[in-house]
Amino acid sequence: MMSWETVIGLEIHAQLATRSKIFSSAATAYGAAPNAQANLVDLGYPGVLPVLNREAVRMAVKFGLAIGAQISPRSIFARKNYFYPDLPKGYQISQYEKPVVEKGKMQILLEDGTIKVVGITRAHLEEDAGKSLHEDFHGASGIDLNRAGTPLLEIVSEPDMRSAKEAVAYLKKIHTLVRYLEICDGNMQEGSFRCDANVSVRPIGQEKFGTRCEIKNLNSFRYIEKAINYEVARQIEEIEAGRKIKQETRLFDPDKGETRSLRSKEEANDYRYFPDPDLLPVVIEQDFIESVRTTLPELPDQKAARYIEKFGLSAYDAGVLTASREMGDYYEGVLAALKSQNLEGNEKLAANWTMGELSAALNKDGVEVTESKIDAARLAGLLARIADETISGKIAKEVFESMWAEGKDADAIIEAKGLKQITDTGAIEKTIDEVMAANPKQLADYRSGKDKLFGFFVGQVMKVTGGKANPAQVNDLLKKKLAG
Amino acid sequence: MSLTDHDVKNIAHLARLALTEEQVPVYVDSLSKIFDFVAQLNAADTASVEPMAHPLAGQVQRMRPDEVLDSDQHGKYQRNAPRVEADLYLVPKVIE
Amino acid sequence: MTELHHLTLAELNEGLRARRFSSVELTKHFLARIERLNPTLNALITVTTEQALAAAQRADELLASGEAGALAGLPLIHKDIFCTDGVLTTCGSRMLANFVAPYDATIVEKLSQSGVVMLGKANMDEFAMGSSNETSYYGPVKNPWDLKKVPGGSSGGSAAAVAARLAPVATATDTGGSIRQPAALTGLTGLKPTYGRVSRYGMIAFASSLDQAGTLTYTAKDAALVLRDMAGFDPRDSTSVDMPVPDYVAALDQPLQGLKIGLLKEFFEGGLEESTGKLIREALQVYERLGAQLIEVSLPNLPLSVPTYYVVAPAECSSNLSRFDGVRFGYRCENPKDLVDLYKRSRGEGFGAEVKRRIMTGTYVLSAGYYDAYYLRAQKVRRLITDDFARAFQQVDVLMGPTSPTPAFDIGAKVDDPITMYLNDIYTIGANLAGLPALSIPCGSVGGLPVGLQIIGPHFAEAKLLNVAHGYQNETLWHRDIPKGYE
Numbered sequence A: 001m002m003s004w005e006t007v008i009g010l011e012i013h014a015q016l017a018t019r020s021k022i023f024s025s026a027a028t029a030y031g032a033a034p035n036a037q038a039n040l041v042d043l044g045y046p047g048v049l050p051v052l053n054r055e056a057v058r059m060a061v062k063f064g065l066a067i068g069a070q071i072s073p074r075s076i077f078a079r080k081n082y083f084y085p086d087l088p089k090g091y092q093i094s095q096y097e098k099p100v101v102e103k104g105k106m107q108i109l110l111e112d113g114t115i116k117v118v119g120i121t122r123a124h125l126e127e128d129a130g131k132s133l134h135e136d137f138h139g140a141s142g143i144d145l146n147r148a149g150t151p152l153l154e155i156v157s158e159p160d161m162r163s164a165k166e167a168v169a170y171l172k173k174i175h176t177l178v179r180y181l182e183i184c185d186g187n188m189q190e191g192s193f194r195c196d197a198n199v200s201v202r203p204i205g206q207e208k209f210g211t212r213c214e215i216k217n218l219n220s221f222r223y224i225e226k227a228i229n230y231e232v233a234r235q236i237e238e239i240e241a242g243r244k245i246k247q248e249t250r251l252f253d254p255d256k257g258e259t260r261s262l263r264s265k266e267e268a269n270d271y272r273y274f275p276d277p278d279l280l281p282v283v284i285e286q287d288f289i290e291s292v293r294t295t296l297p298e299l300p301d302q303k304a305a306r307y308i309e310k311f312g313l314s315a316y317d318a319g320v321l322t323a324s325r326e327m328g329d330y331y332e333g334v335l336a337a338l339k340s341q342n343l344e345g346n347e348k349l350a351a352n353w354t355m356g357e358l359s360a361a362l363n364k365d366g367v368e369v370t371e372s373k374i375d376a377a378r379l380a381g382l383l384a385r386i387a388d389e390t391i392s393g394k395i396a397k398e399v400f401e402s403m404w405a406e407g408k409d410a411d412a413i414i415e416a417k418g419l420k421q422i423t424d425t426g427a428i429e430k431t432i433d434e435v436m437a438a439n440p441k442q443l444a445d446y447r448s449g450k451d452k453l454f455g456f457f458v459g460q461v462m463k464v465t466g467g468k469a470n471p472a473q474v475n476d477l478l479k480k481k482l483a484g
Numbered sequence B: 001m002s003l004t005d006h007d008v009k010n011i012a013h014l015a016r017l018a019l020t021e022e023q024v025p026v027y028v029d030s031l032s033k034i035f036d037f038v039a040q041l042n043a044a045d046t047a048s049v050e051p052m053a054h055p056l057a058g059q060v061q062r063m064r065p066d067e068v069l070d071s072d073q074h075g076k077y078q079r080n081a082p083r084v085e086a087d088l089y090l091v092p093k094v095i096e
Numbered sequence C: 001m002t003e004l005h006h007l008t009l010a011e012l013n014e015g016l017r018a019r020r021f022s023s024v025e026l027t028k029h030f031l032a033r034i035e036r037l038n039p040t041l042n043a044l045i046t047v048t049t050e051q052a053l054a055a056a057q058r059a060d061e062l063l064a065s066g067e068a069g070a071l072a073g074l075p076l077i078h079k080d081i082f083c084t085d086g087v088l089t090t091c092g093s094r095m096l097a098n099f100v101a102p103y104d105a106t107i108v109e110k111l112s113q114s115g116v117v118m119l120g121k122a123n124m125d126e127f128a129m130g131s132s133n134e135t136s137y138y139g140p141v142k143n144p145w146d147l148k149k150v151p152g153g154s155s156g157g158s159a160a161a162v163a164a165r166l167a168p169v170a171t172a173t174d175t176g177g178s179i180r181q182p183a184a185l186t187g188l189t190g191l192k193p194t195y196g197r198v199s200r201y202g203m204i205a206f207a208s209s210l211d212q213a214g215t216l217t218y219t220a221k222d223a224a225l226v227l228r229d230m231a232g233f234d235p236r237d238s239t240s241v242d243m244p245v246p247d248y249v250a251a252l253d254q255p256l257q258g259l260k261i262g263l264l265k266e267f268f269e270g271g272l273e274e275s276t277g278k279l280i281r282e283a284l285q286v287y288e289r290l291g292a293q294l295i296e297v298s299l300p301n302l303p304l305s306v307p308t309y310y311v312v313a314p315a316e317c318s319s320n321l322s323r324f325d326g327v328r329f330g331y332r333c334e335n336p337k338d339l340v341d342l343y344k345r346s347r348g349e350g351f352g353a354e355v356k357r358r359i360m361t362g363t364y365v366l367s368a369g370y371y372d373a374y375y376l377r378a379q380k381v382r383r384l385i386t387d388d389f390a391r392a393f394q395q396v397d398v399l400m401g402p403t404s405p406t407p408a409f410d411i412g413a414k415v416d417d418p419i420t421m422y423l424n425d426i427y428t429i430g431a432n433l434a435g436l437p438a439l440s441i442p443c444g445s446v447g448g449l450p451v452g453l454q455i456i457g458p459h460f461a462e463a464k465l466l467n468v469a470h471g472y473q474n475e476t477l478w479h480r481d482i483p484k485g486y487e
Helices: A054-066 A164-180 A221-240 A286-293 A300-311 A315-321 A325-340 A347-365 A376-387 A393-406 A410-417 A425-438 A440-447 A451-464 A471-483 B005-014 B023-043 B074-080 C009-017 C023-041 C049-065 C106-113 C156-163 C180-186 C220-230 C274-289 C302-323 C339-350 C353-366 C371-395 C418-425 C429-434 C462-475
Strands: A004-015 A077-081 A091-095 A101-109 A115-127 A131-137 A140-144 A151-157 A193-203 A213-218 A248-253 A258-261 B088-092 C044-047 C075-079 C117-122 C169-174 C189-192 C212-217 C260-264 C293-297 C398-402 C438-446 C449-456
Touching: A004 A164, A004 A221, A054 A101, A054 A115, A054 A151, A054 A164, A054 A286, A077 C302, A091 A115, A101 A164, A101 A315, A115 A164, A131 B088, A151 A164, A164 A193, A164 A221, A164 A300, A164 A325, A193 A221, A213 A221, A221 A248, A221 A258, A300 A315, A300 A325, A300 A347, A315 A325, A315 A347, A325 A347, A325 A376, A347 A376, A347 A393, A376 A393, A376 A410, A393 A410, A425 A440, A425 A451, A425 A471, A440 A451, A440 A471, A451 A471, B005 B023, B005 C353, B023 C302, B023 C353, B023 C371, B023 C418, B088 C339, C009 C023, C009 C049, C009 C220, C023 C044, C023 C049, C023 C075, C023 C117, C023 C156, C044 C156, C049 C117, C075 C156, C106 C220, C117 C156, C156 C169, C156 C180, C156 C212, C169 C189, C169 C220, C180 C189, C180 C438, C180 C449, C189 C220, C189 C462, C212 C220, C220 C438, C220 C462, C260 C274, C260 C371, C274 C293, C274 C398, C274 C438, C274 C449, C274 C462, C293 C371, C302 C353, C302 C371, C302 C418, C302 C429, C353 C371, C371 C398, C371 C429, C398 C462, C438 C462, C449 C462
Parallel strands: A213 A248, C075 C117, C075 C169, C260 C293, C260 C398
Antiparallel strands: A004 A151, A004 A193, A077 A091, A101 A115, A115 A151, A131 A140, A140 B088, A193 A213, A248 A258, C044 C117, C169 C212, C189 C212, C189 C438, C398 C449, C438 C449
């Protein structure tokens, strides 16, 4: 049987987080009453004209710089002509021959730990369409044009991805990046960040691409993986059954987990693009580019590299902690608070707790790290008590739970519950003496060579001290005492 | 050049214009004449000429500040709409 | 005795300010003429009597208090292509027969602020597509010089109204000659400013890279008065040019001694009627007497302007008119069976034959496989023509020639042959393709029908054009001729 290779390219639509629309001064806020945010320009009224929003251009340039792309010194808006009820003018203002951003790239971390570079062909500015609501109005559809004219950055990748997992990894990286750059809120449920996938298969070793299908309606990371995997299997099955793949647009049905063909309209491809005569060439001067460059934050890849180099974190851990700007900010907030208490050198400890207990608690409550019930300073307060050996790691988990539930400082909980670690050698020795006295048989067995019983004695000492005895000290002292 | 009925019907469909059967031959005739007429353009030597989309050279797109200046006026704007319900513009059912 | 409608706009302005008559009197005078004469001419689609009287009342108050704008109290008619808040705005189409604009076009707003009194909205070729005003859904407009003749188009209603003295000024638009050709055919001064000089916001688009708003008046001086308040930068129009507006009135009396006039060789070819050509040459002699120098110039690519235009303009219009789909405004067909049917029948029934022809032409020249051969090539030839003009203006100050190859023709004479109709604009289209300012002034008549002299200038040379036209009008009286029956 033939082996197949999957080829995937993604087209991502990111709504830019401007206050007003790309060509009009109406608001872009989500969730307004129907048509309340569609002004005359958005409605395509006779006589009105578009004027470009500077902020949309600034955001596109920011993205271009972040992916190491070329910023076009002169880009052109074109009209893409087609009739659809959510497209009020009968054309979409987009960019065709000369997009604002060209030739960028993005690194993704594969499961085997290697890094892959995905090419980004272009990113162009365009206006979003409105929405057709299909609830039944006596057999009619209702059109809400609030979304019409919202700025979009369409980010088009090269067909560089070879599996659904790679596609998801790339999509997540772009998702992270646009939020780092604060140019898109990344909300997939509200449609601020959407994706279409171009999928094809070819026999391994063949250079020529197979016929591709475009899958639309991919509004979650999970759907994308499912949809691509379904589509790949479908295409292989078709070809192996001797049928040809038809180039078409397919829609993913999340309920059925399938893709299905959209009615193919013969003239659908004849968009009659031509330069929009209402808009002049967009000229981006070097000064403008440099002023945008100064606003670039540390990018996820740069931050991850710093974590690896300076803090000694693994590539995986660095990747997790930089997956969102907020998570990185939190982590670094913890480090800063520890530093202020002269407790440097606990970067791994802080990483483990941020990725472990904290992330688990956030997930459980379904809240973002910015809404965490334990802020970075408080977590640092807890880690400080581990670092200075006031409490053990095990007790710390208990303290963490109380902190999450009660919203108090670690110290207050340790104090109130009397969880402070016992580090007084005399006290620990006294407990050991008691335990040895209470367990003469085990003591005799141990001394006759049953080394395994060491753990039994540790357990007994911890039990008596309620887990508060310093484990390292217990080990040392026990060894001496048991030896007799 | 001469267009066929089929050509004219295709163009009319692309432009979403209903034509009656009697109108088709009229447009076949006049559109064919127009395309013959504009074929004069082939006489010009345009080999090294940049296309011109705007009449004023050197003008560039102005950019406006990102400000919201509009308030909700859908009631006023929808007075011209043939069919509105629940503040939505109604069209025959859209099938995807 | 001299009646109010015999006065130019400038004279009316003086009279108002000297309180020789009030704006209400003036407005009533013209409204009465409209009521009496418009039914024959069909020059107006809407008459805004009540609003006009209210605006005149306000103007009189402002004139009394000394706070009036430069054009306070002067009656004006707007071409029905300009959106007027709360007033029917049809663009001469069934598509917009019920369309009440919810906003004012920038020029409507600016002129209101100057105090003009809008009397009504002028008939026009449907969506400004036509050269004879015969494509209007509201029926053809008649030429007051001869009711069997067309007034020209597309601003035929504006031209007929001013020529018949129904108002001293009307706004108009010019995409391929739609101000200048009707001005020539009705004996008026018609000014098309430089592309970008006057805002296009609120002017219903035909071909966005060619459309420009201007005026139809009796004299160049009147045009200067109105343009001064109509022109200027508009942040709502990306193609509007941010340049100060000069005082066109102050520049009118510059001497014409030493003026270099280019005679366009190509303008004296191509179907120019001999009698029209003769009048143009006589007009040129007037300029020679005023000390101007005549220099023959050639624009070798100019003969391609009509075919270039009939690719570029339809391409842009096919896209601009896609918004008329029966959903948010305008005509909607009865009982559409599905979405495609809604679009096709609303548009098929709402647009007239010429508009449909141009939409189809434009759709075709932009479609896959034809874009390069038609649209892109036309855009390249457009540059060649523009470069020809630029070279000519290195040699001369202005270019002169006829506005139209013939005087007004019979209603119905050219409706069946689009090419013959399109060739009416052979002398005017070049200025639109190159974005140049141009005007037409009356320079005589043939068989009782006016003939126009066209003057074209370099970009933003409106002041020079008006100066040159005013110099001629100081020497001649053609602009004072009133058609019989309208005295």
